[in-house]
Amino acid sequence: MKKIAILSGKGGVGKSTITASLAVLLSKKKKIIAVDCDIDAPNLGLVLGLRQNDYKWREISTNEKAVLIKKRCIGCKKCVHVCNFSAISWDKERPVFDEMRCEGCGACLLVCPENAIKLKKVKNAYIGVSQTHGFPIVTGKLKMGESGSGKIIIEVKNTASKVAKNADIMLIDCAAGIGCPVISSIQGSDYGAIVTEPTPSAFHDMKRSLQILDNFHIPCGIIINKYDLSRNFSRKIEQFAYKNKLSILGKLPYDKKFVEALVRLKPIVEYDEKFEKKFEKILNKIMTGIKH
Ligand code: SF4
Numbered sequence: 204m205k206k207i208a209i210l211s212g213k214g215g216v217g218k219s220t221i222t223a224s225l226a227v228l229l230s231k232k233k234k235i236i237a238v239d240c241d242i243d244a245p246n247l248g249l250v251l252g253l254r255q256n257d258y259k260w261r262e263i264s265t266n267e268k269a270v271l272i273k274k275r276c277i278g279c280k281k282c283v284h285v286c287n288f289s290a291i292s293w294d295k296e297r298p299v300f301d302e303m304r305c306e307g308c309g310a311c312l313l314v315c316p317e318n319a320i321k322l323k324k325v326k327n328a329y330i331g332v333s334q335t336h337g338f339p340i341v342t343g344k345l346k347m348g349e350s351g352s353g354k355i356i357i358e359v360k361n362t363a364s365k366v367a368k369n370a371d372i373m374l375i376d377c378a379a380g381i382g383c384p385v386i387s388s389i390q391g392s393d394y395g396a397i398v399t400e401p402t403p404s405a406f407h408d409m410k411r412s413l414q415i416l417d418n419f420h421i422p423c424g425i426i427i428n429k430y431d432l433s434r435n436f437s438r439k440i441e442q443f444a445y446k447n448k449l450s451i452l453g454k455l456p457y458d459k460k461f462v463e464a465l466v467r468l469k470p471i472v473e474y475d476e477k478f479e480k481k482f483e484k485i486l487n488k489i490m491t492g493i494k495h
């Protein structure tokens with residue numbers, strides 16, 4: 204199974220909207236599975252017309268929290284000083300652990316001379332599986348106030364691999380940004396399509412995404428969304444791509460039809476046929492660029 208990652212350094216540039224349309228078109232030719240790895244704000248399913256009740260959810264645990272074993276604690280305060288997340292406060296003679304702040308790093312366990320602290324597993328996320336447009340979709344959803352996105356994304360991808368053992372393509376809607384969740388999202392990918400906009404901040408973040416893909420030796424190309432908002436800046440991105448031997452996979456216009464499609468929970472290629480050709484071209488370029 205080949206893995207195609209759709210990513211963007213900057214959030215809100217249309218990554219999920221574009222992924223949804225690519226998924227619909229690709230599913231007409233290949234057996235695919237769509238995966239939403241943007242677990243802080245998963246909305247790929249929404250763009251494809253799915254609601255929360257359309258998923259089969261299960262709770263998962265990829266994180267741990269420190270808890271005190273009161274009878275062993277001698278009140279030495281060593282744990283309080285070592286916690287970098289301010290998750291331990293002091294209450295007269297004992298440490299108090301704040302679950303919301305604890306990252307489960309285990310540093311307090313290491314310094315405790317009495318083994319008075321243990322890590323307990325917490326259910327920090329949900330994984331949902333559903334079906335839409337004739338293909339399966341797997342998504343992750345982080346619980347409010349919880350952490351551990353990177354590990355959850357690995358679980359989401361593992362679930363997707365089991366759900367669609369015989370799929371030809373896994374299409375991944377990556378987390379935004381350039382941190383651990385993005386690295387988990389793109390790991391093992393055979394191609395990375397970066398979605399950007401003709402703005403300085405999106406261009407800057409696109410370059411950071413390129414660096415990550417480069418580190419993992421993942422071939423990639425660029426999609427410029429809303430290119431006509433600033434044709435000058437779009438040309439700048441194209442020149443950058445030319446200079447760095449990067450493929451421009453396609454340029455999509457700013458069009459209110461995208462908003463109308465979103466409001467109706469439809470991928471744009473279904474809402475307005477005129478976009479089908481544009482997305483077909485992008486898809487063909489991606490398929491040609493995939494590692495073989
Ligand atoms: S496990 Fe890490 S984050 Fe949690 S309380 Fe201990 S030192 Fe702080």
Ligand code: SF4
Pocket residue numbers: 271275276277278279280281282283298314315316317318319320
């Ligand atoms: S390091 Fe261990 S013994 Fe010392 S205060 Fe913390 S929990 Fe208690």
